[in-house]
Amino acid sequence: MTDPDVPDFSELDESDDHQAATDAVKEVVSWYNAQILAERRSPGAGEERLEELKAAREAALLDGARLATADPQEAGRIAALYAARLKELTRP
Incomplete structure (x- = not known):
């Protein structure tokens, strides 16, 4: 049982995963x-x-576009995939 006086930051974590994934995908698309x-x-x-x-x-x-319905694990996977792809694409 959760304590109602303790803030639940689970949405913040999910939002961070989604934001990181969105940012990484946007950077790759821009490239x-x-x-x-x-x-x-x-x-x-x-x-x-x-x-x-x-x-x-x-x-x-x-x-x-898939990020709109992605769970936090999928968003994290997409973020990692696109961060690695961007690194590879921009490597000198």
Whole structure:
């Protein structure tokens, strides 16, 4: 039984997981947007590369949409996945 005088921070934790996941997905989508723009502006733009970037961006957008119904564990998994992906994408 929970004590009504003690605040319940479970929603805060869930919100943090969802916010971290949302932020990570947005960063990855932004990276893909920048790459797509650069590819389009590039002389001799590669259609295959452009399609790969667009497909990856679409997958990220779908994962971002899934966050609306994700439980905290799923949100945490998505946050970790996209944080790692962003690190990989931005590695020099």
